Amino acid sequence: xxxxxTLFTAKAIYVGLIFVITLGVAAYSTYFERVIAAFMQDRVxxxxxxxxxxxxxxxxxxxMFMKEDFIPAHSNKWLFIAGPCISMxxxxxxxxxxxxxxxxxxxGGVMLDLQGIDVNIGILWVxxxxxxxxxxxxxxxxxxxxxxxxxxxxRAASQNISxxxxxxxxxxxxxxxxxxLSTKSIVETQQGGHWNILYQPLGFVIFIVCAFAECNRTPFxxxxxxxxxxxxxxxEYSSMKLGFYLFSEYINMFISGAVMATLYFGGYxxxxxxxxxxxxxxxxxxxxxVGALIGKALFFVFVFMWVRWTLPRFRxxxxxxxxxxGLIPLSMFNVxxxxxxxxxTVNDGGSNWYTVAASxxxxxxxxxxxALYSQAQYKKKKLATA
Amino acid sequence: MKLSNxxxxxxxxxxxxxxxxxxxxxxxxxxxxxxxxxxKKVTIRYPEEKRxxxxxxxxxxxxxxxxxxxxxxxxxxxxxxxxxAEAISMVADERKKGEExxxxxxxxASVYEINMLRCIFCGLCEEACPKxxxxxxxxxxxxxxxxxxxxxxxxxxxxxxxxNRYLRDGWK
Numbered sequence: 391x392x393x394x395x396t397l398f399t400a401k402a403i404y405v406g407l408i409f410v411i412t413l414g415v416a417a418y419s420t421y422f423e424r425v426i427a428a429f430m431q432d433r434v435x436x437x438x439x440x441x442x443x444x445x446x447x448x449x450x451x452x453x454m455f456m457k458e459d460f461i462p463a464h465s466n467k468w469l470f471i472a473g474p475c476i477s478m479x480x481x482x483x484x485x486x487x488x489x490x491x492x493x494x495x496x497x498g499g500v501m502l503d504l505q506g507i508d509v510n511i512g513i514l515w516v517x518x519x520x521x522x523x524x525x526x527x528x529x530x531x532x533x534x535x536x537x538x539x540x541x542x543x544x545r546a547a548s549q550n551i552s553x554x555x556x557x558x559x560x561x562x563x564x565x566x567x568x569x570x571l572s573t574k575s576i577v578e579t580q581q582g583g584h585w586n587i588l589y590q591p592l593g594f595v596i597f598i599v600c601a602f603a604e605c606n607r608t609p610f611x612x613x614x615x616x617x618x619x620x621x622x623x624x625x626e627y628s629s630m631k632l633g634f635y636l637f638s639e640y641i642n643m644f645i646s647g648a649v650m651a652t653l654y655f656g657g658y659x660x661x662x663x664x665x666x667x668x669x670x671x672x673x674x675x676x677x678x679x680v681g682a683l684i685g686k687a688l689f690f691v692f693v694f695m696w697v698r699w700t701l702p703r704f705r706x707x708x709x710x711x712x713x714x715x716g717l718i719p720l721s722m723f724n725v726x727x728x729x730x731x732x733x734x735t736v737n738d739g740g741s742n743w744y745t746v747a748a749s750x751x752x753x754x755x756x757x758x759x760x761a762l763y764s765q766a767q768y769k770k771k772k773l774a775t776a
Numbered sequence: 777m778k779l780s781n782x783x784x785x786x787x788x789x790x791x792x793x794x795x796x797x798x799x800x801x802x803x804x805x806x807x808x809x810x811x812x813x814x815x816k817k818v819t820i821r822y823p824e825e826k827r828x829x830x831x832x833x834x835x836x837x838x839x840x841x842x843x844x845x846x847x848x849x850x851x852x853x854x855x856x857x858x859x860x861a862e863a864i865s866m867v868a869d870e871r872k873k874g875e876e877x878x879x880x881x882x883x884x885a886s887v888y889e890i891n892m893l894r895c896i897f898c899g900l901c902e903e904a905c906p907k908x909x910x911x912x913x914x915x916x917x918x919x920x921x922x923x924x925x926x927x928x929x930x931x932x933x934x935x936x937x938x939x940n941r942y943l944r945d946g947w948k
Contacts, residue, residue: 430809432818595799701802702810712798764793771790 473530531623542622575656647690
């Protein structure tokens with residue numbers, strides 16, 4: 391009984407810590423988004439609140455809470471309130487299955503697994519929650535009683551559904567490699583530098599593009615497209631309700647970064663894990679692993695921002711075209727390619743490097759073939775018109 | 777008929793393969809933004825950092841003293857006449873005995889006021905002054921007013937301080 395209660399306390403502390411880290415990262419993402427935007431536009435960025443503007447998130451929060459909380463007439467009041475709540479709730483729930491680290495030794499034979507809960511359908515949990523997340527946007531947009539909000543909400547819904555397909559198919563290739571849906575065992579198969587990015591270059595590209603679309607980030611931020619839809623689904627929102635929407639977007643960014651690190655970049659694995667394990671013991675190595683995972687996730691958050699301040703927004707038909715005619719066939723090809731590499735390399739009894747070479751060669755061949763095909767098509771068309 | 781030879785015929789060609797898969801262009805663009813990320817910033821943190829505005833910038837007015845510290849202004853009123861905004865007003869007075877170290881000439885301005893809400897910082901007072909008494913400083917701006925009672929600057933704010941002499945760049 392004693393052991394269980396220590397474990398329970400430790401787990402509670404861990405969950406609270408992850409909650410705080412997620413919220414802290416999300417809060418500071420708002421600040422770093424502005425700083426990175428400024429740097430990329432040759433400006434210095436926000437620097438008024440505290441040294442280097444480090445208290446900016448605090449000032450933003452105060453501003454958000456102080457603003458008038460307006461609920462438009464003829465809107466559905468309860469759904470209007472429920473929208474941002476659902477967004478925030480689902481954004482925070484995803485991190486439960488992300489393994490932030492290996493087992494921590496608390497002494498007395500208590501091993502704390504640094505993961506909220508290791509369900510055997512971990513990655514499906516992520517997908518389920520992410521697809522629930524669109525309800526927040528949809529309900530909020532619908533309840534606003536505003537045509538622009540509704541348009542934004544509909545866009546969000548159709549965009550998320552379209553890109554979830556390609557995302558799911560790109561995950562299937564990962565599942566083929568690891569043979570499990572559990573995020574923990576996906577990470578464990580990648581230990582020792584066998585990161586999935588080496589075996590799944592195409593799958594990763596598909597996944598990151600879909601992640602951009604799922605998070606409603608530029609270049610796929612059509613649901614909140616200011617130029618066409620004023621503010622999209624959050625046109626009518628003000629005060630902290632708007633803050634919740636914006637905040638959940640940043641939480642989603644961090645969590646999708648963590649998921650990408652888990653699926654493709656070895657999770658909490660880092661070079662020299664074994665060396666540190668032998669030299670300093672288990673706990674130091676595990677905690678460094680937590681740092682490695684969070685570092686990888688933060689790098690992806692930076693990539694999200696980097697892309698946002700580089701690319702313009704897609705047109706809606708381009709978005710749908712890319713999703714349905716580009717990414718879904720590509721991810722199907724990726725599944726076939728993964729199957730083929732697994733089949734052939736197992737027949738050869740080959741080592742891992744054969745698999746890596748085969749995966750990259752498959753992608754290269756695919757690119758060359760489609761380039762040749764498109765050139766042939768182009769020549770044909772030219773002949774037809776000339 | 778062509779009016780100029782600048783007409784450029786645009787060909788609406790199909791996108792090439794590398795253009796249609798977006799990724800090469802996206803990576804190129806990300807390279808560009810990353811280059812700017814590390815490049816020198818063109819903006820500054822204004823109130824802490826200030827840019828040099830050049831020796832001819834027209835800022836806060838100053839009534840110069842001569843080398844011995846006597847005021848150069850003789851209250852001739854040419855600056856007030858030259859002023860297009862009618863911002864300058866003054867009261868002339870005669871120098872008493874024993875005030876030679878304070879005022880250079882026999883006549884001086886006992887009151888000299890500039891209404892800073894009227895002033896347009898054209899610098900005509902500086903050009904009109906025959907005694908080289910009034911200048912618009914190149915390195916100091918008029919501070920922000922917080923009340924209407926603060927907008928008229930008297931001699932206390934205008935006359936040059938002896939411990940903080942004004943020297944324009946290029947003067948010896």
